[in-house]
Amino acid sequence: MTTTVKAHKPSFKVQRFLSNNGALVGLVVLCVVLFIATPDFLTGQNILNIGIQVSTVAVLAFGMTFVIVAGGIDLSVGSVAALSSMAGGFLFTSSGVPGWLALVGGLLIGLIAGAVNGLASAYGKLPSFIATLAMLSVARGLTLVISGGRPIATSPEVSFLGSNIGAIPVPIMVLVVAAGIAWFILNRTVLGRSMFAVGGNSEAARLSGLPVKRIVVTVFALSGLFAALAGLLLAGRLDSAQPQAAVGYELDAIAAVVIGGASLSGGVGRISGTFVGALVLVVIRNGLNLLNVTSFWQQVVIGLVIALAVGFDVLRRKSRRS
Amino acid sequence: MIETPLITLEGVSKTFGTVQVITDVTVDVRAGKVQVLLGENGAGKSTLIKMMSGVYQPDGGRILVDGIAVSLPNAHAAEKLGIATIHQELNLVESLSIAENVMMGRIPTRFGMVDRKALRSKARDALGRIGLDIDVDTLVGDLGIARQQLVEIAKALSIDARILILDEPTAALTRHETDNLFRVVAELRARGVGMLFISHHLDEIAEIGDTVVVLRDGHFVAEVSASTPQAELVGMMVGRSIDEQYPRRSSPVDTSTAVLKVTGLSAKGRFQDIGFTVHAGEVLGIAGLVGAGRTEVIRAIAGVDTYDSGTISVRGQVLKKGSVGAAIAAEIGHVPEDRKGLGLVLDASVNDNLGYATLASSARMGLPDFSGQRSRAGVIAETLRIRMLNIDQPVRLLSGGNQQKVVFGRWILAQSTVLLLDEPTRGVDVGAKVEIYELINSIAAAGGAVIVVSSELPEVLGISDRIIVMRDGRIAGEVSVSEATQDTIMTLATSDSNRSSQTDED
Numbered sequence: 001m002t003t004t005v006k007a008h009k010p011s012f013k014v015q016r017f018l019s020n021n022g023a024l025v026g027l028v029v030l031c032v033v034l035f036i037a038t039p040d041f042l043t044g045q046n047i048l049n050i051g052i053q054v055s056t057v058a059v060l061a062f063g064m065t066f067v068i069v070a071g072g073i074d075l076s077v078g079s080v081a082a083l084s085s086m087a088g089g090f091l092f093t094s095s096g097v098p099g100w101l102a103l104v105g106g107l108l109i110g111l112i113a114g115a116v117n118g119l120a121s122a123y124g125k126l127p128s129f130i131a132t133l134a135m136l137s138v139a140r141g142l143t144l145v146i147s148g149g150r151p152i153a154t155s156p157e158v159s160f161l162g163s164n165i166g167a168i169p170v171p172i173m174v175l176v177v178a179a180g181i182a183w184f185i186l187n188r189t190v191l192g193r194s195m196f197a198v199g200g201n202s203e204a205a206r207l208s209g210l211p212v213k214r215i216v217v218t219v220f221a222l223s224g225l226f227a228a229l230a231g232l233l234l235a236g237r238l239d240s241a242q243p244q245a246a247v248g249y250e251l252d253a254i255a256a257v258v259i260g261g262a263s264l265s266g267g268v269g270r271i272s273g274t275f276v277g278a279l280v281l282v283v284i285r286n287g288l289n290l291l292n293v294t295s296f297w298q299q300v301v302i303g304l305v306i307a308l309a310v311g312f313d314v315l316r317r318k319s320r321r322s
Numbered sequence: 323m324i325e326t327p328l329i330t331l332e333g334v335s336k337t338f339g340t341v342q343v344i345t346d347v348t349v350d351v352r353a354g355k356v357q358v359l360l361g362e363n364g365a366g367k368s369t370l371i372k373m374m375s376g377v378y379q380p381d382g383g384r385i386l387v388d389g390i391a392v393s394l395p396n397a398h399a400a401e402k403l404g405i406a407t408i409h410q411e412l413n414l415v416e417s418l419s420i421a422e423n424v425m426m427g428r429i430p431t432r433f434g435m436v437d438r439k440a441l442r443s444k445a446r447d448a449l450g451r452i453g454l455d456i457d458v459d460t461l462v463g464d465l466g467i468a469r470q471q472l473v474e475i476a477k478a479l480s481i482d483a484r485i486l487i488l489d490e491p492t493a494a495l496t497r498h499e500t501d502n503l504f505r506v507v508a509e510l511r512a513r514g515v516g517m518l519f520i521s522h523h524l525d526e527i528a529e530i531g532d533t534v535v536v537l538r539d540g541h542f543v544a545e546v547s548a549s550t551p552q553a554e555l556v557g558m559m560v561g562r563s564i565d566e567q568y569p570r571r572s573s574p575v576d577t578s579t580a581v582l583k584v585t586g587l588s589a590k591g592r593f594q595d596i597g598f599t600v601h602a603g604e605v606l607g608i609a610g611l612v613g614a615g616r617t618e619v620i621r622a623i624a625g626v627d628t629y630d631s632g633t634i635s636v637r638g639q640v641l642k643k644g645s646v647g648a649a650i651a652a653e654i655g656h657v658p659e660d661r662k663g664l665g666l667v668l669d670a671s672v673n674d675n676l677g678y679a680t681l682a683s684s685a686r687m688g689l690p691d692f693s694g695q696r697s698r699a700g701v702i703a704e705t706l707r708i709r710m711l712n713i714d715q716p717v718r719l720l721s722g723g724n725q726q727k728v729v730f731g732r733w734i735l736a737q738s739t740v741l742l743l744d745e746p747t748r749g750v751d752v753g754a755k756v757e758i759y760e761l762i763n764s765i766a767a768a769g770g771a772v773i774v775v776s777s778e779l780p781e782v783l784g785i786s787d788r789i790i791v792m793r794d795g796r797i798a799g800e801v802s803v804s805e806a807t808q809d810t811i812m813t814l815a816t817s818d819s820n821r822s823s824q825t826d827e828d
Contacts, residue, residue, distance in 0.1 A: 190685045197678055199770040200667035207626055208678035208732065209662055267669050 022312055023276045025260050027283065034287040041290055042148035048169055050279075050286050054235065055171035056230045060249055060279035061256035062182035063114075063226025065274045068257050069186065071199035071218045071266025072128035076117060076135035078249035080224050081231030082242070083139040084110040088232060089241035099155030106158070107228045113139055114224015118217035128220070136250070144243050151240040162236030173232050178229060183271040185222070195219060199266030255302070256281055259309040280305065326389040327352045327486050328516040329374060329405065334383035336369055340789050343369050345384070347542045351485055351516040356815075358527050358548060359520050360559055361537035367520055368539070371487050374518070375407040376400035378558065406478030407487040410494070414477075418464030424477045448480035449473070452506045463671045468499035472506065486510065487518045488606050492526060492685035493777075494612050497816050504530050522778060524552045525812065543600075552808075556780065568784025569760055575787055576602040580637075581771035582654075582740050584623065587632030592618040596632070600740075600771040605762060607786030607803075608775045609811045616775045616794035617659055620742045624656035625649035636740055645671040652681055652740070655733025657726070659744035659775070664727040668718040672710055673699045673726050675717050702731040707757065723754025730761060739770040746774060759785055768781060779808045791815050801819040 018025055034041040037124040060077050067074040088106025091097040098103065113135060120131035146152075163170050194215050197205040206212045230249075235241040258264065259280050260273030284305060288298045327350035336344040351357045359367050372378040373385065376394035384391045387403050394400045414423050421441050422429065425448075430440035445458040454472050462470060471491055478486060488507075492500045507517060507530055519531060527534060531548030536558040542559045579602040587596040593615040600606045608616045621627045623634055628644030633643060642648040649656070658664035666675055676699040677684075684691045699713055705729045710720055717728055726746065732742045733741060743762070747755045762785060767774050776782045782789055783806055790800045791814035799814040 041364050188690075190682050190690050191688065193674070193681060193690055196670060197667050197674070197681075200670050201663075203664050205669050205678065206646060207624070207656060207658055209646045210678060210681070211647065267667065 003180050006191075019316060020261075021059045021276070022316065023261060023273060023280060023309060026074075026309065027276055030280065030283055030287070034283070034290070037287070038290045041287060046286065046290070048167075048172070051172040051175070052169050053286065054282040056234050056246075057249070057252050057256055057282060058175055059178050059226055059230040059276055060234065060246075060253040061260075061278050062178055062271060063223035064250075064253040064257050065182065065218045065260075065262060065269050065271060066192075066195055067128070067187065067223045068254075068262050069199050069263060069266065069269040070195040070216060071202060072121060072216070072219070073254070073264070074114075074117065074132045074220065074223045074227075075129065075229040075250050076113065076132040076139055077223060077230075077253055079136045079139035079143065080110050080113045080227040081234065081246040081249065082244070083113060083143045083146075083231070085141045085154070085158070085231035085235035085241040085245060086146050086152060086243065088158055089154050089235065090146050092158075093152055093153040099157040102155045103157045106232055107225060110224040110226075110228020110231065111221050112224070114157060114227070115217055115221040117224065118220030121220065122213040122216040131272050132220075138271055140247075147241070149243055151238075153240050154208045156233045158232055158236050159239050160236065161233050162239065163227060168220075172238065174229070174233060178226065179271060179275055182226070186271055191215065191218060196267055199268075201267070229256040232241040252278075252281055255306050257263030259306060267272050277309075280309070324351065327386070328388065329335075330386040330389075331370065331373060332384045332386060334370075334380035334385070336366075336373065336378060337381050342540060344373075344380075344540045344741075345496070347537065347540070348383075349518075349542075349545075351518050353484070353516050354511050354514045355532040356511060356517045356519050356530055356548075358529065358531035358534040359518060359537065360534050360555060362559060365537040365559070366540040367537060368489070369540075371407060371489055371518070371520070374400065374485075374487060375405055377392060380438065401481065401483075404482055404484035405487070406469065406481070406483035406485070407489065408474050408478065408491055409489050410491075412467075412474050412475060413758055414462045414470055417461065419459050419461055420449070420456065420465075421458035423473060424448050424480055426477070428481075444480070448476045451479055452476050453509065454506075464476065466499075467494050468496075468502065470769060471503065475506065479510075483515070485516045485518070487520075489520050490522065491519075491553065492521055492523060496611070496613065508647070521778055524555060524808075527552075530594070541545075560780075568781070569756065569763060575604040576769070577604075579769075580624070582773075583633075583635045584619075585633050587619065587622060587629055587634065589618065589622060589627070589629040592627075592629075593622075593792075596797060598790055598797070598800075600773060602769045602771060603766050604787050605766050605772045605774060605785055607782040607789040608773060608792060609779065609782045609789055610792035610798070610815045612777060614792040614793050614815065617744055618795075619792070620656070620744050621658075623649070624654060624742050626656070626658075650738075653736075653738050654740045654742065655679070655736060655738030656742045657729050657733070657744060657746055660749070661722075661726055661729055661749075666717050666725060669716050671714045672703060672708065672717055672720070672728055673713045676702055676731045676735055677733050683736075698735055702735050706731050706734070706761065720752075723750040723757075726750050726758065727754065727761075730758065734765075739765070739768075741765055741772045742775075743768060743773065744775045747776070747778070766767075779811055782811070783808065 040046060054187035060081065064074055064077060084106040087109040088102045090097055091105045117132050117135050120126045121128040154190060159171055161174060194210050197210055198212050198215050202212050231246060234245050256277035257269060257274050260270060260277030261271030262273065281302065285298055288301060330350040332348050333346050334344060335346055337628045349370060349371065359370065361367050369378060373380050376397045376399050385394060423442055424445040428442065430437045442458050449458065452472060452475060454476060462473060491503060495503060527548050533545055534548050534550065535545045536543040538559060538561050578598045581602050582600040588594045596619050610616050622629045625644060625646040625648055632641050636654065637654040639652060641652055662668060673696060677695045681690055684695060703713060706726045708724050710724065717725055747758055750758065762772050774785060783803060786803050789804055789806050789811065791798045791811055793815055801810055
């Protein structure tokens with residue numbers, strides 16, 4: 001009897017895997033199409049390029065995954081990324097702080113900005129959309145204030161984040177480590193499991209004794225921390241902190257999370273999904289570049305991809321529920 | 323003098339999946355009559371209503387409107403035939419005015435713009451027809467629930483509804499508001515509107531109804547006059563004696579051991595001067611009308627809401643106010659009244675939902691005890707006979723009774739010994755109800771203390787050792803279960819006569 005059950009299982013499993021990982025299927029199809037369309041796609045250099053580009057988006061999006069799973073939204077990640085890298089640069093160049101400490105300082109600034117978002121949302125009762133919209137403006141403004149609108153050189157430690165070890169770019173290594181940490185937090189810690197409960201039904205979570213407010217603050221602080229890391233990656237690549245860095249990146253991060261199958265109403269989301277979502281965005285841009293499609297049209301295509309991805313997801317969930 | 327009923331459900335049946343929820347039921351609604359639909363939760367009342375209003379289609383039998391067989395494929399078709407339903411959750415937009423709500427979808431226009439004058443006068447007419455005199459520019463959100471209900475009725479009538487289905491309209495109303503509603507119902511009856519009325523308050527039946535159709539487990543039991551004695555109606559509804567429905571436990575109450583002690587608990591606008599003690603092995607029932615403050619007291623004890631003054635102590639230890647965590651640490655478990663809104667994370671698994679209260683306490687260094695939780699949850703699911711595919715199934719897909727068992731299971735897993743149960747069997751089918759009563763008994767038998775808030779008087783009478791009755795945020799009286807009857811409780815819950823004489827404490 002067990003053998004007959006087993007005989008059915010693989011195909012069922014494959015089917016379920018595909019249905020649960022629509023974004024991954026899409027990514028594979030995309031890669032195959034690009035491989036056929038242009039010989040430049042599947043070259044070592046291009047793959048590393050994609051890796052470097054995806055590192056920033058994905059790291060931002062990992063933090064965003066926490067927030068979205070917990071039922072919020074964080075519009076400030078792009079500005080916080082810029083502020084953190086600028087603060088790091090400022091600490092190094094103007095305050096004479098050691099380079100490694102400047103890097104830690106940058107991360108800390110992101111953490112604090114995120115925690116402020118969380119406090120405003122949990123204790124100040126502001127909707128997270130509004131709280132982080134305010135932070136988007138505040139953090140960008142502070143970035144401009146600190147820098148006087150000019151780029152600031154980064155410490156060697158930050159520049160190291162943009163370098164290579166052997167043939168492997170450091171951003172890709174950072175990405176892998178960040179993904180591992182994010183996955184661990186979301187799936188293996190009390191905090192991570194609580195995020196799902198808070199996002200799924202925050203009142204039920206509260207009545208079950210979960211410290212909902214503390215969880216919300218922590219979630220936003222984590223998002224700020226990941227945003228800071230993304231900002232430092234970006235600054236490392238350019239060897240300077242740019243006042244206009246990462247403008248609009250919050251939208252890429254949200255798109256990556258959503259393409260990855262998370263629900264904007266909270267309670268659903270995966271780090272692997274978010275990673276695939278970020279890859280989809282970056283691979284499309286990369287492929288369209290290789291095919292000499294203008295950046296104007298790229299925006300149109302990306303918009304359609306987001307709509308399609310989420311549309312399919314809604315349909316899939318509907319069919320499963322009934 | 324037989325006239326054709328406005329609508330007849332003739333021998334209808336309905337099956338969901340493998341469960342037959344309605345079997346060969348016949349109900350009609352006649353012009354100028356109030357037909358009462360009576361049955362326990364899960365007897366099939368709401369399914370029947372949904373057939374009448376086009377939400378569900380019967381698998382067998384026919385629907386006749388004015389004697390002609392019709393099909394009602396959707397709510398719109400029912401509306402067109404003059405069938406309107408006033409649901410418990412009202413269908414109004416709170417941020418719009420009364421006039422806009424009443425005329426929703428039919429807003430009069432002039433030259434493409436809203437004709438405010440016509441809008442107001444038409445809405446005023448509609449309100450006038452049920453004798454409601456309020457400024458039609460008032461926002462619906464500013465009205466109380468009773469008036470909102472009347473607005474909804476006015477709206478239904480203004481689209482020429484001849485058949486009005488009232489689904490537990492009095493559940494959220496005060497006595498005074500109920501009287502007001504009944505006046506409107508009487509007027510409508512005089513004007514020839516046919517009504518189908520659902521209520522859990524047995525005493526309302528004789529007051530407002532003409533005939534009663536009794537349902538049990540999806541079957542038609544009888545159609546009788548509304549003046550039939552309540553005991554007889556209950557007998558038909560339950561189909562067995564109360565003794566069987568409420569399994570009693572034999573273990574005695576240990577009155578020397580106070581487990582939960584509440585003294586002088588007050589919170590402005592919610593409840594005043596609440597004091598009582600629950601002993602080891604005791605089930606305390608809290609009766610009272612909706613809005614009497616029962617849920618608020620329970621929430622305060624559970625640490626969900628804070629309060630102004632008074633103390634709550636568990637086994638002699640004073641409880642920190644407004645902290646769910648402190649309550650859980652004191653072995654308090656809280657099954658809230660709205661299990662979907664407050665009790666469960668619907669998209670999370672049975673396993674996760676069972677484990678939320680113990681997630682942090684069973685963790686080591688911030689890492690949950692996944693395998694231990696799984697095995698404990700498995701044991702609980704088996705003991706409580708939670709019917710599910712597997713423990714990773716989202717609770718959304720479980721039936722109401724099984725969902726409720728998950729909320730219970732969470733506290734059993736947390737080894738709670740003080741259980742606060744707010745309407746624990748609402749929307750739970752008869753079989754699961756008895757299982758929940760047995761669960762309550764076993765917790766009490768193990769020396770725990772249980773508080774049950776319930777609006778179903780037979781339930782309070784059936785499972786409690788002692789009953790306190792609340793009215794207007796105060797304790798109106800206490801009765802031991804041996805001398806309590808539905809009448810004594812309802813008298814305490816509604817009368818204003820002894821308001822002056824209840825300043826003394828007990």
